[in-house]
Amino acid sequence: MLPVVLGLAILGLWWGAYAAGMFPVGTVPSPVDVITAFGHELASGRLLDDTIASLYRVAWGFIGAVVFAVPLGLVVGRHARTRDALLPWINFFRSLSPIAWIPFAIIWFGVGDPPAIFIIFIATLFQVALATAAAAGSVPKIYYRVAEDLGLEGAQVLIKVTLPAILPQLVTALRVAIGVAWMVVVAAEMIAVRSGLGFLIVDARNGLRMDLVVCGMITVGVLGIVLDALFSRLARIPSVRWGFDR
């Protein structure tokens, strides 16, 4: 309830300031225009199309990255020599802003979905790999002794002990990563494609439609909250909850 009240209060302030003529012309749209723009964009179906386009890119980039990052992180976390060799490089690439990859993304993949998906992939891959490696490196030794007693060996240990042992930390890492991916997709779409919420925002700005810019920003923010809420639910899975309950 409190967030809704606060939101209405901000809306009221915004409205009041706009009505009082406190903003120079063209810098801040009126709330009425924003709401009207929302109505138009929803009715025309463009907002939905752009939202789906953005979510589609995030989904593929994110899933692709997780598929590579988790096994990579497990091996880096458990195998000392691999860790020594790869950790500095994972750190190097993690420190690079995903936006810095945009020139290559366009040269390698042209325009459309692939360059955007590639940038999401890059943005998520190194982060999740690093978080997985850190978690896998700090699994209590006692679990491995028990595993040895139980006759587990090699890949079985990785799948039956290391992976479940790091799941709570992995869930937290995925939650952070999806947030980053969602931020990055907007930036990528401003440059590499002609659809998606990022494109909607930059296209609106080019047409000096600040009401539409705000409309796009609100949509991005709301979907960010929804994605985070969905990922936070992963922590309630019974075999993950132990990491959060104690």
Added chain:
Amino acid sequence: MSEILELKCVGFDYGALKVIDGLDMEVHPGELVVCVGPSGCGKSTLLSLLAGHLQPTRGTITRQGQTRTIYQDGGLFPWLTVRENIALSKSKNVDDWLQITRLGEFADHYPHQLSGGMRQRVELARALAAETDILLMDEPFSALDYQTRNRMRRELVATLAERPRTVVFVTHDIEEAVQIADRVVVLGLRPTSVRRVLDLPPGRSRNPASPGVAEAEQAIMEELGLT
């Protein structure tokens, strides 16, 4: 009678630090041997050697059969339920073990939802369900409160009466040692070796007034320099 565990002049170093030196010990099948010693004397290292998790720097260890270790705390996989943890033993009689250790009601609970005593019962069930020959217990009841600790001792003895196993039990608790052991091995300061072996009168699950208990306690205290 052939020994199920035999240590001959065993030594173990962590780098330059001699933890164990010249330790001789044997364990007969079905015996419950309790090792007591001052803290930091290498009791846990000794169990790791017996389990084969560590290899001795000197001397030889012969082991007839499989070992299973029960730790003080934290040996259960927290992402598995009680039933799933016990099922890791590959036993077909998981339900029997739930029954024996009175965990039936809690079969679908996760370890963090149980009390310390219940968690140790799950550990015990998981280790015994595997039909392992040798049970190594590393201060298994030390993290429990006094009353639970006493109850767990009796439960261990009762369970072993039903399903006999060879047990090497490490503790710093002298009272615990003399109440459940067939034999108490007193270890000395680091680098540790066997200072004395005490045979206790037959009949485990003794109380402080049982014959031989007070004398054995006294003898151990003297050996450890506590009197």
